[in-house]
Amino acid sequence: MTDAVSMINETHIQNLIARYLNGDCSENETEELFEWTTRSADNTKEFLQLKDLWDLANPTENKSDQQLLIFYRKQLEQSNRARIRMIKRIIAVAAILVICLITSIIYPRKHVESAKQLSIFTVPLGSRSKVMMSDSTEVYLNSGSSLTFPAKYTGNNRRVTLSGEAFFKVKSDKNHPFIVKTANFDIEATGTQFNVCTYDSDPFSSATLAEGLISLRMKKSDEAFVIKPGEKFRLNRLANTYNLAQADIESELAWKNGEFIFKNIPFPELVQRLERWYDVRLVWSGSKLENFAYTGRFKNQETIWQVLDALKLTTPINFQKTAFREFGITYKPKM
Numbered sequence: 062m063t064d065a066v067s068m069i070n071e072t073h074i075q076n077l078i079a080r081y082l083n084g085d086c087s088e089n090e091t092e093e094l095f096e097w098t099t100r101s102a103d104n105t106k107e108f109l110q111l112k113d114l115w116d117l118a119n120p121t122e123n124k125s126d127q128q129l130l131i132f133y134r135k136q137l138e139q140s141n142r143a144r145i146r147m148i149k150r151i152i153a154v155a156a157i158l159v160i161c162l163i164t165s166i167i168y169p170r171k172h173v174e175s176a177k178q179l180s181i182f183t184v185p186l187g188s189r190s191k192v193m194m195s196d197s198t199e200v201y202l203n204s205g206s207s208l209t210f211p212a213k214y215t216g217n218n219r220r221v222t223l224s225g226e227a228f229f230k231v232k233s234d235k236n237h238p239f240i241v242k243t244a245n246f247d248i249e250a251t252g253t254q255f256n257v258c259t260y261d262s263d264p265f266s267s268a269t270l271a272e273g274l275i276s277l278r279m280k281k282s283d284e285a286f287v288i289k290p291g292e293k294f295r296l297n298r299l300a301n302t303y304n305l306a307q308a309d310i311e312s313e314l315a316w317k318n319g320e321f322i323f324k325n326i327p328f329p330e331l332v333q334r335l336e337r338w339y340d341v342r343l344v345w346s347g348s349k350l351e352n353f354a355y356t357g358r359f360k361n362q363e364t365i366w367q368v369l370d371a372l373k374l375t376t377p378i379n380f381q382k383t384a385f386r387e388f389g390i391t392y393k394p395k396m
Contacts, residue, residue: 078111109367183207184225187340189317194219198239199230201317204337205260226258228317231273245296250275255288256313263333269293269313279303319361328353332390339365340386347392350378 077094098108184190184202192200195213202208206225214220219239231239233252241248243259245266253273259266268277270288277294278285286305288294293308312322321338323331328350332343353376359368369380369388379393 078108082111109364109370178212179209180212181207181209185340186337189319194221194232196234196237196239197232201228201230203227203258203316204340223257223259225260226256226316228254228256228314230254245281245298246277246279248275248277260337264299265295265297267293267295269308269310271310271314315358320358321360322358324356325354326356327351328355331355335365335368339368341365342384342387343390344383344387345390347378349392350390 074094074097077090077097081091081094094108098105182190182192182202184204184206186205188204190202192202192208192210194200194210196219198219200208200221203226206223206227208221208223208227210221214237217237219234219237220242221240222242224244227241229239229241229250231250231252231254235251239250239252241250241257243257243266244261245259246268248255248257248268250273253275254271255273255275256269256271257267258269268275268288270290270292272290274290275288276285277288279296281301286294288305291307291310292305293313294303294305296303309322309324312324315322321334323334326334328345332345335341336343355372355376357371359371365388369390372378373380377392377394378390380388380390383389
């Protein structure tokens, strides 16, 4: 009798998950489902796995077509072993797609302009990569970044141009300074480690020093600064103001190791980072969200579904998938 009751309860929960994923749950059903997910770590894991599976399949937004929903309900009502087999098949396909994506990053997006003898290395949104310069300098490039550099250095300088974010581990050579050119400032170093963030879409540009010394020169004013280890130079491009202060080095450099650490950052900035990190579009509404600041950390293993769910638990927001790789986020005050 107990097994029969357990099976009925399991089927009920699985149907709730299917209804939730298709947007058919009532408010009471949604509360029941989320109460179930918080009972145990296994419940939470099962729920998030099925959400990721649903998102990966990219179901149609046309609710009149119920064929896909029926398929998922049948899958959900099967045994755990059957669901695991299905998930493994999906993961196998996803692995092939990841391999294809990595190949496209390494080959098609790295090309040489033969007339100028410049190499341009571009990293797509949702990815990270590493480039080894001819002088053995290591450059880690974050999502949506582009690095232009000569195939071989000539003259007295080692000069590169950056758009986006990169961490530089510069090979020491005092006779040939390493120069990073950006839209707003240039950085000169000999042998050191530092991070530069200068996305065209962001109102801020910054340079953070981990080791050694670097000099930074503004392009408009020609002002120069010497940055010491542990310091961060931050430029507000819109207001044309800047400050130099101590930095949280762990947070600043976490991205190159596949982590995202944020401390007391405003909601709009968090959204921008998540969009680049996951290659998604997050459309949000509600002026009160601008006043929220966030602190947290997660690794690249978490999906956008898991991140948004975590934000929903700590912040008065709601979200839903509105299109392929697009989510809508709305302010929802807690009752």
